[in-house]
Amino acid sequence: MSANDTWEKALACSTACTRCGRDFGPKEERILSVFDDGVICTACKRQEEQRPDHAEASRQMVARCIGETGRPWGDPAGFCFHHFVPFRCR
Numbered sequence: 001m002s003a004n005d006t007w008e009k010a011l012a013c014s015t016a017c018t019r020c021g022r023d024f025g026p027k028e029e030r031i032l033s034v035f036d037d038g039v040i041c042t043a044c045k046r047q048e049e050q051r052p053d054h055a056e057a058s059r060q061m062v063a064r065c066i067g068e069t070g071r072p073w074g075d076p077a078g079f080c081f082h083h084f085v086p087f088r089c090r
C-alpha cells in the first residue's frame, strides 16, 4: 500500500508526539515532521522549523512524497500536505 493509503490509519490518530513523547489531547492538532515523517505536536514543529536544514529537508520530503504517492503535495487528502498543515484525528 502507498503512504497515501496508510498514513491516516498509521499516523493521524497517534496518541503521542514522536518527538517529545507528550500525549495528544483528543482534539489537539498535530503535524508530520519533514525530517522523519513522525507525528509531532505543534510546539515540536516550531522547533523543527528553526533548524538550518529545515528548508532543504522540506524540499527533499516533497520530492520523495510526490514520488511515493503520485499526488501533488497540495492535495488536502494526501500524506504530503500534512507535513505543512496541521490536522486532527477524525
Ligand SMILES: [Zn+2]
Residues within 6 Å of the ligand: 017, 018, 019, 020, 021, 022, 040, 041, 042, 043, 044
Ligand atoms: Zn512534541
